[in-house]
Amino acid sequence: MKGIQSNGFLPIIAQAIAEMEETHGEFSSIDEVNLAELGRRTGLSRSKLRRLKRNGFCEKLHGLKGQKKEHILDGYSSVLDALLKSGVSNSKVCLERLQAIGFTGSQSTVKRYTLLCTLDRIFDDATVFKLRGESFRGKKLETVSLQTGKIPAVESVMAKE
Template sequence: MNQKQRSDLEATISQALEEMKEEQGSSFSIDKVNLAELGRRTGISRKRLRKIQKDGFVIKDHALKGTHHGSTVLTGYTALIDDMLRKNNRNSNNIMDILVAHGYSGGLTQVKEYVEQHLYLMPAKREIVSPQ
């Protein structure tokens, strides 16, 4: 869920809560909101509303957002890829063919992402300089 979706969801919920507060007056309690009614007004499931209510009606990201696994299918082959990048081979399809020949069983997308993140290993491009 991106920032815009999160803020839209918060705005929808806060608007519905304000409407319910106006209708119920002083008997309104944020802790005892009727989730079924709030769900009808917002179109959000009661399960999701229960979770949001538990967090104080603040929309949070899931706990694993932005984390990476320590070891992947590609982990054993990174030295081979780094070597190919140093030799100026950045074509991920060629790298994939060589990896498969060495026993790699993962996907092309992982190889492409790794190559994209490690382009700094490639030698600098040569520049033609006019004679002096």
């Protein structure tokens, strides 16, 4: 099996097969590898090893790797953006207007999108201040202050341990 080892073996499997060859002698083909013993040595399940054996012990990429996922709002995001810019922020009203032009998604999808857009607009002009030093009961805490023109200042205190 020495010629097969250069064929993109996973390092753990290659090492385990090499150890098995030392113990049992060299394998003439991949079909002679005992999957139960290989599973014990590598910690991989036999079903995973069966799949890898079928592929010549080469790791293959997922079939959808590199493909862009389609989102249900892809064709409607410009309409929804226009509604939000005109001041319509009620998700039910937005959903009804989108359904009138063929949108098949749910209200929770519209709510999620409107929330993200609203937060994005709020944080566009936000300023974050970090203050360090002694604070409540002598603990070393980091105080974070967020200031934006659209909402009043928000402060949070995070403990440093």
